[in-house]
Amino acid sequence: MTATVRVVVTLIVFATMLALVVVRPRRWSEAWWTMLGAVAMLAFGLVSPRQALGATLAGKNALLFLLSLLALSLLVGKSGFFDWAALRCARIAKGNARSLYRNAFVLGAIVTAILSLDTTAVILTPIMLALVKRLRLPAAPYIVLCALVANVGSLLLPISNLTNILFADAFHQTFAAFAVRMVAPQIVALATTYALLRWQFRRHIGEYFDSESLPDPASVVPNRSYFLTCVSVLVVVLIGYFLAPLLGIEAYVIAFAGSGVLALVGAASGRVRIRAAGELSWGVFPFVVGLFIAVQALENLGIVGLSSGWLVHMKSGSPEKLLAAAGATAFASNIMNNLPAALIARSVLLTSHSDTGTVLAALVGADVGPIITPFGSLATMLVIALARREGHEVHTGRFVILGLWVAPVILVATTLTLALALSLAR
Numbered sequence: 001m002t003a004t005v006r007v008v009v010t011l012i013v014f015a016t017m018l019a020l021v022v023v024r025p026r027r028w029s030e031a032w033w034t035m036l037g038a039v040a041m042l043a044f045g046l047v048s049p050r051q052a053l054g055a056t057l058a059g060k061n062a063l064l065f066l067l068s069l070l071a072l073s074l075l076v077g078k079s080g081f082f083d084w085a086a087l088r089c090a091r092i093a094k095g096n097a098r099s100l101y102r103n104a105f106v107l108g109a110i111v112t113a114i115l116s117l118d119t120t121a122v123i124l125t126p127i128m129l130a131l132v133k134r135l136r137l138p139a140a141p142y143i144v145l146c147a148l149v150a151n152v153g154s155l156l157l158p159i160s161n162l163t164n165i166l167f168a169d170a171f172h173q174t175f176a177a178f179a180v181r182m183v184a185p186q187i188v189a190l191a192t193t194y195a196l197l198r199w200q201f202r203r204h205i206g207e208y209f210d211s212e213s214l215p216d217p218a219s220v221v222p223n224r225s226y227f228l229t230c231v232s233v234l235v236v237v238l239i240g241y242f243l244a245p246l247l248g249i250e251a252y253v254i255a256f257a258g259s260g261v262l263a264l265v266g267a268a269s270g271r272v273r274i275r276a277a278g279e280l281s282w283g284v285f286p287f288v289v290g291l292f293i294a295v296q297a298l299e300n301l302g303i304v305g306l307s308s309g310w311l312v313h314m315k316s317g318s319p320e321k322l323l324a325a326a327g328a329t330a331f332a333s334n335i336m337n338n339l340p341a342a343l344i345a346r347s348v349l350l351t352s353h354s355d356t357g358t359v360l361a362a363l364v365g366a367d368v369g370p371i372i373t374p375f376g377s378l379a380t381m382l383v384i385a386l387a388r389r390e391g392h393e394v395h396t397g398r399f400v401i402l403g404l405w406v407a408p409v410i411l412v413a414t415t416l417t418l419a420l421a422l423s424l425a426r
Contacts, residue, residue: 010301014297017040018337018375022375022381031284031286035287038292047300051293051296051300059288059289061250063289065252071256072255073115073116075263076234079223080221086124086127087216088217089106094211104128104142104145105145111124113153113154117379118379118382128142129143129390143392150377150379151371151376157241158251159241162339166346167363171356179242181418182360185417189413233261237258288339291339303348316355316358321361323416325361327365328345329341330365330368332345332365337370337377337378339377360422361415
């Protein structure tokens with residue numbers, strides 16, 4: 001196979017794979033299509049079996065962390081925590097629809113930070129949609145809220161987004177160091193996003209709702225002792241993440257330990273059964289592994305080397321370099337999805353021996369940036385799919401138009417905040 005043919009075949013296979021992931025013919029899981037893409041890359045000799053195995057093993061810590069987070073989120077959900085939290089948001093709003101929108105945004109940001117953006121997309125979204133339906137409020141503002149807060153709110157901790165886990169592992173960022181560097185950008189990202197959403201939906205959020213029709217939040221907690229155990233375990237696990245490096249263990253060990261405690265307590269209280277393991281989103285693992293292998297084939301074309309040379313010639317730590325890194329990753333994320341974009345960016349940054357600021361700026365692009373196209377991130381795809389399943393049509397054109405003007409504002413504000421925070425820390 002000549003070099004030109006190799007490039008053409010690789011790009012065709014990769015583009016076809018992404019198209020199938022977005023369209024999902026016959027409603028087959030995204031995992032089928034990324035694995036099919038990986039098999040095609042291997043069959044055409046675009047990536048060797050050794051490279052495929054190496055790419056998968058390189059991400060084993062991220063995959064283990066992902067498994068631990070999925071288990072933790074599932075077990076917490078069994079306690080009724082998310083339904084309770086949504087009802088508390090509505091109760092605290094006291095009939096004010098604008099206050100409810102604010103509370104929902106804050107809840108989404110907290111859930112995303114502590115339990116990852118996928119938890120917000122898969123568990124919190126349907127709960128919020130059911131709540132606003134009950135209160136007879138427009139669903140569209142809340143659908144967009146869930147999609148945006150799941151992405152924009154995933155900067156704070158390594159556990160908030162799979163891309164964060166991949167970067168923190170590759171660049172040896174401790175949990176505490178990552179959080180300290182990202183806290184200011186995360187605050188600015190969330191504040192900017194909320195302000196833009198409130199302005200965008202100022203005429204659609206509504207004014208009042210009947211708070212008297214809401215049940216007592218305690219009524220959705222089936223077992224109080226298990227509920228309290230979940231809250232306690234979440235607090236202990238979060239503290240454990242920061243202590244893990246001092247104890248010389250991987251952070252996913254902490255998450256698995258917390259999941260183990262909840263599984264035992266849940267089983268004893270009758271809230272958790274063995275069959276609950278089948279409720280885990282197992283399909284995400286072949287989906288990610290398929291992407292690992294497909295991206296390796298892209299890297300074999302020399303894309304990493306070309307991009308690395310571009311970065312090397314820019315001044316280290318400058319706002320221009322950080323904006324360029326964030327913008328490039330955000331653009332790629334909206335074209336090909338943020339996970340493959342992040343994987344390519346990770347290789348580019350490793351090859352060019354990039355400074356911490358550039359690494360984190362690229363991560364800002366991968367986390368905050370993919371809010372223009374519906375397929376920019378898996379979380380956005382999940383939110384839209386769940387909304388449509390509940391009978392709420394999401395107009396792709398309007399979503400893109402909104403993203404085209406809010407994404408650059410959020411991205412620039414967040415990246416400049418990162419640049420300022422890093423310069424003050426020197």
